[in-house]
Amino acid sequence: MADVVAATGRNGSWVQERILLGMTFREYLRSLWTPFNVVCTAILAVGLPVLVYRFAAGLGATTNLSQTQPWGLWIGFDMMTGIALAAGGFTIGATVEIFGLDEYHPIERPAILTGFLGYMLAVIGLVADLGKPWNMIGIFSNNGTQSVLFEVAWCVCCYTTVLLLEFSVPFFEWLGWERFYRPLKKALLGLTVLSVMFSTMHQSALGSLFIIAPGKLHPLWYSSQIFLFFFISAVIAGICMVIVESTLSHKIFSEQFEGQHVDVDKLTLGLAKAGAVVMFAYFFLKLQGVIDNHALGLIGVGFYGKWWLVEMLGFVLLPSLMFAWGARNRKVTVVRVAAIVGVLGIVVNRLNVSLVAYNYNQPVRYWPSWMEIAVSLALVVAGVLAFRWIVNRMPVLRSMKAIAAQRAEGTP
Amino acid sequence: MSADRGPAGLGRRTFLKVAGASGAAALVSLPAPSRAAGSLPVAGEDESSVLVDTTLCVGCRGCEAACAEANKLPDPPVDDTAFAAVRTTSPDAFTVVNRTQKGDGSPRFVKRQCMHCVEPACASACPVRALDKQATGPVAYDGSKCMGCRYCMVACPFGVPKYEYAKAIPVVRKCTFCAGRQAEGKLPACVSVCPSGALTYGKRGRLVEEARRRVYGNPDKYTPHIYGEHEAGGTNWMYITDVTFEKLGFEVAVNDNSYPKLVRGALGVPPVVMTLWPPLLMGLWAFSHRDGKGKGNDKGGHHG
Numbered sequence: 001m002a003d004v005v006a007a008t009g010r011n012g013s014w015v016q017e018r019i020l021l022g023m024t025f026r027e028y029l030r031s032l033w034t035p036f037n038v039v040c041t042a043i044l045a046v047g048l049p050v051l052v053y054r055f056a057a058g059l060g061a062t063t064n065l066s067q068t069q070p071w072g073l074w075i076g077f078d079m080m081t082g083i084a085l086a087a088g089g090f091t092i093g094a095t096v097e098i099f100g101l102d103e104y105h106p107i108e109r110p111a112i113l114t115g116f117l118g119y120m121l122a123v124i125g126l127v128a129d130l131g132k133p134w135n136m137i138g139i140f141s142n143n144g145t146q147s148v149l150f151e152v153a154w155c156v157c158c159y160t161t162v163l164l165l166e167f168s169v170p171f172f173e174w175l176g177w178e179r180f181y182r183p184l185k186k187a188l189l190g191l192t193v194l195s196v197m198f199s200t201m202h203q204s205a206l207g208s209l210f211i212i213a214p215g216k217l218h219p220l221w222y223s224s225q226i227f228l229f230f231f232i233s234a235v236i237a238g239i240c241m242v243i244v245e246s247t248l249s250h251k252i253f254s255e256q257f258e259g260q261h262v263d264v265d266k267l268t269l270g271l272a273k274a275g276a277v278v279m280f281a282y283f284f285l286k287l288q289g290v291i292d293n294h295a296l297g298l299i300g301v302g303f304y305g306k307w308w309l310v311e312m313l314g315f316v317l318l319p320s321l322m323f324a325w326g327a328r329n330r331k332v333t334v335v336r337v338a339a340i341v342g343v344l345g346i347v348v349n350r351l352n353v354s355l356v357a358y359n360y361n362q363p364v365r366y367w368p369s370w371m372e373i374a375v376s377l378a379l380v381v382a383g384v385l386a387f388r389w390i391v392n393r394m395p396v397l398r399s400m401k402a403i404a405a406q407r408a409e410g411t412p
Numbered sequence: 413m414s415a416d417r418g419p420a421g422l423g424r425r426t427f428l429k430v431a432g433a434s435g436a437a438a439l440v441s442l443p444a445p446s447r448a449a450g451s452l453p454v455a456g457e458d459e460s461s462v463l464v465d466t467t468l469c470v471g472c473r474g475c476e477a478a479c480a481e482a483n484k485l486p487d488p489p490v491d492d493t494a495f496a497a498v499r500t501t502s503p504d505a506f507t508v509v510n511r512t513q514k515g516d517g518s519p520r521f522v523k524r525q526c527m528h529c530v531e532p533a534c535a536s537a538c539p540v541r542a543l544d545k546q547a548t549g550p551v552a553y554d555g556s557k558c559m560g561c562r563y564c565m566v567a568c569p570f571g572v573p574k575y576e577y578a579k580a581i582p583v584v585r586k587c588t589f590c591a592g593r594q595a596e597g598k599l600p601a602c603v604s605v606c607p608s609g610a611l612t613y614g615k616r617g618r619l620v621e622e623a624r625r626r627v628y629g630n631p632d633k634y635t636p637h638i639y640g641e642h643e644a645g646g647t648n649w650m651y652i653t654d655v656t657f658e659k660l661g662f663e664v665a666v667n668d669n670s671y672p673k674l675v676r677g678a679l680g681v682p683p684v685v686m687t688l689w690p691p692l693l694m695g696l697w698a699f700s701h702r703d704g705k706g707k708g709n710d711k712g713g714h715h716g
Contacts (some may be wrong), residue, residue, distance in 0.1 A: 060577030067500070070562035070623050098693050100700035129452045131560020131575070138540030140559050148675055150539035151682055189697065197689040201682050208678035212533055212567045216664050227678050339517040 001391070018174065018393060022407050040381045047378020050371045054128055064369045069359060071129075073368040074353035077347075077376050078125025079131020080206055082118050084230075084237040084346050088245065089163060089190075090199040091238030098191040103271075106262045107246045109170055109396045114245055116163040117386055121379045122159065128375060148208045155202030162194045174394040203234035211354060217355035219295035220308040226353075229289060232282045233346060237274040240319075240342035240383045241330060243268050247336050249397060252388075255395045270314075272327040272335040275342065279320035286312060291353055315345025435471050455615025455646040456530035459549035460594060462603060464523060465626065466653040466660065467612035467633065471495070471509060471521035475602035479507045479525075482590060482601035491561055496663055501525060503574045503585040507602055512659050522660040523602070523611075524589035526572045527550060527640060528648035530616070533671030537567035543584070549616070550589035569644055569666045589648070616648055623652050631684070645670030 020028040020176065054062040065072050092111035095101050127133045136153070144150040165184060172181035205231030210217050250257060250264050290296055298305050322338035325331070355366065368376075391397050398406075451537050476488040486504050488494065488608050495511040507525035532551045535543040542558035545551050560582060564573045576582035590600035598604065603611045612619060620641055627634040640650035643666045651657070658664050667674075 043419055057578040058578060058582065059575075060579075061427065063577075065504070065575075065577060067565070068571065070565035070575065094693070098697045098700070100697070129561075131562070133560070135540060135542075135559035138542075138559060142539075142541040142557060144539040144541045146672055146675075147539040147563070148677070148678060149537065149561060151679065153539055157559060184633040193693045196693055198686060200685050200689060204681060205678070208681075209566070209677060210565070211675045211678055212537055213569075214568070214667060214674065215569055215663070224674065224677065248644060383434050398706060 015163040017407070021392060040385055043381045044066065044378050047376075047381070050374050051128055052377070054371070054375070056082050058343065059129075059131065062369065062371045064366060064372065064393055066366065068362050068363070068364070069366040071358075072366060073355070073376055074125045074129040076351050078379060079122050079129075080350040080354045081347050082122040082125065083202065083206060084234050084350055084377075085241050086115040086118025086122070087199065087203060087238035088242040089118075089166070089238075090195040091235055092242055093166070093192040094196050097189050098196070104267060106260070106397075107164065107242055107267060109362050109390065110245060110249055111242050112166045113170075113387060113390060113396055114241065116160075116167045118381045119156070119160045121165055121383050122141060123156065125376070125379055126156075131137045147210070148205055151201060151205045152209065155205060159198035159202055161193065162191055162198060166191050166195065167340075170395045173400055199234070200231060204228065204231040204380070206230055206354070210358070213358075216359055216361075217353065218298075218304050218360040219293050220298050220304060221353050223289040223293055224374070225289055225292070232278065232285065233349060236275065236278050236282060237346040238344060239271050239278065240339040240346070243275075243339035244343055247339075249391070253391060256391070256402075260398060260402065266297055268332055268335055269283060269327050269330060272323040272338070275339070276320050276323035278326060279316055279323065279342065283312060283316045283320060306356060307352070307356070311348050315341060315348050319345065321411040334378060387390040414520060421630065442682045454617045454620045454650065456549070457615060457620075458546075459530065459616045459648055460589070461528075461549060461614060461616035461648040461650065462600070463612040463614070463619040463623050464649065464651045465521055465610050465612070466522050466651060466655075468608050469521040469523065470473075471511060472607060473509045473518065474605040474607060475507055475523055475611070476509060477504070478601040479587070483588075490585040496697070501572065501574060501586070506585070506587040510661055512655065512661070515656050520655050520660070522578075522651070522653075522662075524661070525602070525649065526589065527570050527644070528587075528589050529644045529671070530646040530648060530673050531670040533567040533569060533644065534564035534573055534677070535581045536672035537563045539563070543573075546591060548591075548594065550591035550594065552588055552591045553584060553586065555583035567671065569671060570663055616646075624627070624648055627652055642668040644668075645673070677706045 016024065018024060021031075023031060037247040050062065059065055063072055063074075085271040092108050095104050096108045128167055130136065138144075139150065139153045139157075166188065169184050171186065172178075172184065204227035207228075210222065210226060214222055224322040246267065247266055250262075290299065298308075300306060300309055313375055317410060319338040324335050324339070326334035326338060359366070393403075395403060420462045456628050471492075472671060473488065473494065480486065480488055483506055487507065488505060488508075494509075497659075499505075499508040501508055501524060507523055508542050509521050509523045512520050512522070528549060529545075532543070532545050535541070535545045535551055538544070538558075539561065540557050540559055542552060542554050542556075543564055544554070558603070560575075562573075562575055564584060565571075565575065573584045573586045575584055586596050590598070590602075593600060599613055603613045612622065614622070620638070627636060627638060633654050637657065638650055638652055639662055640647035643663075645668070651660070651662070653660060
C-alpha cells in the first residue's frame with residue numbers, strides 16, 4: 001500500500017491508471033462536477049448524518065415506528081425490497097454457469113455486482129433498524145432454530161459472503177492478483193450452486209417471516225405458502241432487474257461496449273420469454289393462494305380488495321402479457337417498459353406485505369418519517385454511485401484488456 | 413413510595429401482607445386435581461399459571477402497584493382517572509387494569525399482561541433466544557441477548573412485547589410472570605397482593621379444571637368460554653367472565669392453534685433445499701454441458 005501511495009501523482013502511476021481513470025487528481029475532481037453528482041451528494045449529505053443521528057438519539061427520535069408497528073420502511077423497503085431486487089445475481093448466475101446459456105455471459109458480472117451491492121445496502125439498513133445490532137452475534141451461538149428470522153439471518157450472512165467471493169473475481173482481476181483471481185474463477189460454478197441454494201432459502205424465508213402473524217397481514221396477502229410466492233417473485237425481480245439494468249448500463253456506459261459485439265436486444269427478448277412464463281405462473285399461484293386462504297370474496301372489496309387487483313393485474317398480469325407480446329413480435333421497447341413495471345410490481349408487493357396490508361385492521365396507520373425516507377434514499381444513491389465507480393474501473397461490463405485499450409485511446 | 417397511596421387506603425406493606433395471605437389462601441382452597449380416567453391431558457399442565465376471574469375483580473389496581481414495585485417501574489396512576497381510557501401495557505407498565513360495563517351498568521374490570529403462552533409465538537420468533545419459555549411456565553426475557561429486531565412484536569398475537577423506542581440502547585419490555593420471584597418460591601407480585609381472589613395461582617392443569625368447574629357450575633353467570641384455554645394453543649394466564657371477551661378488549665380473532673406450529677412447514681424448506689439443490693443443480697450443469705455442448709467456464713473471449 002505504501003508504494004502505491006508514494007506513486008500517487010506520478011504520470012501513469014497505478015492509482016492514476018486504476019483509480020483516477022487515467023486523469024490527474026485535479027482533472028478527476030473537475031470531472032466529478034456534474035448535475036447528477038450534485039443531486040446525489042445532496043441526498044447523501046442529508047441521509048448519512050441522519051443515519052449517524054439515529055444511533056445517537058435512538059429509533060424513536062428518527063422513525064415513526066410504534067408499539068403496533070415494529071417494522072417500518074427500513075425493513076419493508078431496504079430489506080424486503082432490496083433483497084428481492086438483488087435476485088438478478090443468482091438468477092443470471094445460474095443461467096450462465098449452470099444452465100450453460102453462455103450468451104448471457106456479458107450480463108452476469110453486472111448482475112452479481114448489483115446483487116452484492118443490494119445485499120450490502122440491505123445489511124446497512126438492517127443494522128440501522130436493529131436496536132442493538134452488536135448482539136447479532138447471538139445468531140451464531142444461541143440456537144434460535146424455531147425462528148424464521150434465524151434462517152433469514154444465516155442466509156444473509158452466507159449469501160453476502162458468496163456474493164463477495166463471486167464479486168472478488170473481477171476485483172482481483174482488476175488488482176492484477178492472478179494468484180487469487182485464478183482459483184476463485186475456477187470456484188465460480190460451486191459458488192453459483194451455493195448462491196442459488198442460499199437465495200432459494202433466503203428469498204422464501206423473507207416471506208415466511210409473516211406466516212406467524214395471520215391476524216395482522218390482510219388475508220389477500222397472507223398465505224401459509226407465502227414463501228413460494230416470495231421465491232417465485234424474486235426470480236421475476238431478478239429477470240426484470242437484469243433487463244432494466246442492462247438497458248441502463250448500455251445506455252449510460254455505452255462507450256464501454258465499443259468493440260464488443262453484445263446483442264443486448266436479443267438477450268432482452270430471451271429474458272422476456274422467461275419473464276412472461278414465470279409471471280404468468282405466479283399470477284395463478286397467487287390466485288390459488290387466495291382461494292386456499294378462503295379470501296376469494298375479498299377481491300375487489302374495499303381499499304385492500306381493489307389494491308390487490310391493482311397489484312396483481314397492473315403489476316403482474318399486464319407486464320407478463322407485455323413480455324409475451326414483446327418477445328413474440330420482437331418489440332424490445334415494450335419488453336423494457338414491461339420490465340420497469342415488473343420491478344415496480346415487486347416493490348409494490350414487498351411494501352404491501354410488510355407495510356400496507358400489514359396491520360390493516362389497526363386504527364392508526366404507519367407512515368415513514370422524513371428521516372426514514374432520507375436514509376433509504378441515501379442508501380439507494382450510495383448503491384448507484386458504488387455501481388458506477390466500480391464499472392468505470394473494474395472488469396464488470398468489459399474485459400481488462402478492453403479497459404486498457406480504451407484507456408490508451410483516451411476514452412475513460 | 414408513600415404509605416398513603418396503596419389501594420383501598422391501606423399502607424403498601426400492610427396491604428402486601430394481607431393480600432399475600434389471601435392469595436395463599438386462594439391457593440390452598442383449590443380442590444385436589446382430579447385426573448379421572450379419560451380426562452384429556454392439558455397442554456402445559458404442570459406449568460405455573462394464573463386464572464383470572466373477572467367477576468371477582470374489584471378494580472383496586474393493587475396488582476399494578478405491586479408490579480411496578482417488583483419490576484422497579486414508575487408508579488402507576490393513583491386515582492381512578494386511569495379508567496377513563498382503555499390502556500395498553502407499555503415499556504413502563506407491564507400490567508394494566510381496564511374498566512368496562514356489564515349490561516346492568518355495573519363495572520367489570522380486566523387485568524392485562526403477558527399471557528405467557530404454553531407455546532409462545534414471541535419466543536419461537538426470537539432468533540437469539542433472548543425471549544425463552546421456561547419449563548416452569550414464564551416466558552422470560554434476557555435483554556443482554558436481544559438484538560432489537562422486534563420480530564417478537566410482529567409475532568405476538570396479543571401485542572404484548574413493547575419496545576423502548578425512546579432510548580438509544582433499547583430493550584423489549586413485558587411482564588416476566590415474576591420468574592425470579594417464582595424461582596424463590598414466591599407468588600408473582602400481582603397475585604400476591606390481589607385482595608379479592610380474582611387471581612388464582614396454580615398449575616395449569618388444575619386451573620383449567622377450576623375454570624371449567626366455575627363456568628359449568630354457574631352457567632347462568634359465566635360466559636361459556638375460558639379465554640386462554642385454547643387461544644394461541646393455550647396460555648398460562650386464563651380468563652373467565654360474565655360479559656363478552658370482546659367487551660373486555662380481548663383479541664377474539666386469535667387462532668386456537670399454536671403459533672410456532674404455523675411456521676413449521678416453512679421451516680421444513682431449508683433442509684430439503686440444502687439436500688436437494690446442490691446435486692440437482694450439478695445434474696443440470698452436467699446435462700447442459702454434455703458432449704461439450706455448453707462451452708463451459710473457461711471459454712475465452714469476454715471476461716469471466
